[in-house]
Amino acid sequence: MTCAPATLQHADIARRIPHQGRMCLLERVSAWDTQQIHCEASSHLDNDNPLRAHGRLGAACGIEYAAQAMAVHGALLAEASAGTARQGPAMGYLVSVRGVTLHVDRLDDLSAALSIHAERSGGDSSTVLYSFTLHAGPRLLLAGRAAVVLDAQGLALPQPSTTIPPNS
16 A cells, blocks of 8 residues: 655656646645645746746746646545556546735746745545645735546536627
8 A cells, every 4th residue: 555645846747747848837835635735846946837928938937837726636535545546647627716816926036946835625536625735935925715626537527608798
């Protein structure tokens, strides 16, 4: 029986989440338990960060950092529950973010590493609720809440319609 590791490095994270290559933004998991996870990243400083647009990395991109922390947390919880490492990442879908407060305009002009904290605040076998924060040193960058729908059976969830009905 294998126990989920207490800390992870970038390659270990990439094996557990669907985000690959440069899109795997987290460098390390520094701590986690059944309710929360703490991660670190400095990819916000990379000129080739895949989230950059128009030469900058807006603060709202911090939501993706938090979402990846939630994904790693879910994978670690699944491993701990099963007693063995997962064979590839499970799929989850970020379906809602609420109460997001941005305390900065952008992330790429911060020299300190990002500290990402996500805490599970509820859920069941198909939906998980998290609160999250991003810091650079002691400075709060953004905070909010998120809902994730889990695709436990490996089935594709219905996609939203791209057709907008005409006004009646």
